[in-house]
Amino acid sequence: MLCHKCDRKAVIVLQHSGLCDAHFLAYFEEKVEKTINKFRLIDRADSLCVAASGGKDSLTVLYLTKKYLLRYQLPCTLFALSVDEGIKNYRKSTLRDLKTFCTKHEIDLHIISSKEEFGYTLDQAAPKIKKLQQKKACNICGVWRRFLLNKYAKKYGATKVITGHNLDDEAQVVLMNMFKANTTLMAHLGPQSGVEEHEQFASRVKPLYFCTEKETRLYALLKKFDVSFTECPNAQEGLRAYVRDMLNDVEARYPGTKQGIINSFLNVMPLIKEREMKKPQQLNMCLVCGEPTNNDVCNACKIKEALDGMSRGAKKVEVSPKKTSLKPKRVLIITKTKSEKKKTNNEKKKNIK
Ligand SMILES: [Zn+2]
Ligand SMILES: [Zn+2]
Secondary structure, three states: OEEOOOOOEOOEEEOOEEEOHHHHHHHHHHHHHHHHHHOOOOOOOOEEEEEOOOOHHHHHHHHHHHHHHHHOOOOOEEEEEEEEOOOOOOHHHHHHHHHHHHHHOOOEEEEEEHHHHHOOOHHHHHHHHHHHHOOOHHHHHHHHHHHHHHHHHHHOOOOEEEOOOOHHHHHHHHHHHHHOOOHHHHOOOOOEOOOOOEOOEOEEEOOOOOOOHHHHHHHHHHOOOOOOOOOOOOOOOHHHHHHHHHHHHHHHHOOOHHHHHHHHHHHHHHHHHHHHHHOOOOOEEOOOOOOEEOOOOOHHHHHHHHHHHHHOOOOOEEEOOOOOOOOOOOOEEEOOOHHHHHHHHHHHHHHHO
């Protein structure tokens, strides 16, 4: 097939017509720019943090954000923030790609390590949590990543966090939340995440919102970004992988399905957000770490406490939330082992004497 704009050889077929490499690059960049402008994802006064993993999506969004700032001569500061979860045979290579990229494009990079923050790499934490709470690696990874990105984006002064989420990612999450009847989480989707702005949460924006996985992959390839295109070894687990494969299957038979899901979602999104805003929202500060949470202890701390409990050999870890009080103390109750109980009892006896 030939490019419908210039008769050169097409590199991709979109909506039944082909585009050559040069016209595809222009089409892709224009789409991202329109998304940023239409949804006002970037403001002159912003300090921008790009959540970067070193994969094709994050390098693409990092590159195009910088290009956008230069094109419109915006004075925004820009830096990349990456979480090193400690995933063997995966994260090391993507971080290497990211470092090379940031050096080449003169972008500051901060890397936060899960091991340093929580005391465990994801590889160490995942099998333990699976045993204890039946949670998959992606659940822990997601909780810890969100926690670290929000905490350090704020720490480094960001007003917005830019993520590389693409149309495929969003369509998958929309469907997953629909399957689970989770309209509360759906209210937090869209090109700009969240229901209301809150100083405790850096607002998240997605310039690649209307770019498919296939388009983003091709863009990164044509731009010759140094990226390994390896998939996270945990990505084959769970509902997400199932929905992704199912969507790819339907898209192959009925092109435009993913775009259709997103268009439908955007039509109802204002209604969902409006309904969520009417609900009474309670935002607490985590009693353990001081970060924002809807409960008393944030999910990141709950996971860490469960892991610490296992390391100490505790039999059971319970979280006892106290909804109304905000006492600055730990609320995690660790059931002591027999030997620990004995020790405490002996100490009590000593005190009585
Ligand atoms: Zn062309
Ligand atoms: Zn916490």
